[in-house]
Amino acid sequence: MDEPRGDYWYNLVTGKVEVGAQSDWTQLIGPYASREEAEHAIEKVHERNRSWEQGEED
Known part of the structure; x- marks a missing residue:
């Protein structure tokens, strides 16, 4: 399954990429x-x- 384009976020706390804004802004x-x-x-x-x-x- 392909991930959506244009909705990737870098989490400064975890150092991981999130698909969609899952954490606090x-x-x-x-x-x-x-x-x-x-x-x-x-x-x-x-x-x-x-x-x-x-x-x-x-």
Whole structure:
């Protein structure tokens, strides 16, 4: 059975992907279009934070 597209969330507490927002919104980032995109969500967050911090140093 195929999973729906466009309703994947990364749970910051568990570190797992949820299909549909199953947890409290304060624990989630998303939605993402695919499971793979959601699985890499925290990496993107860290990447953007580093970029933002470097911008402040300049």
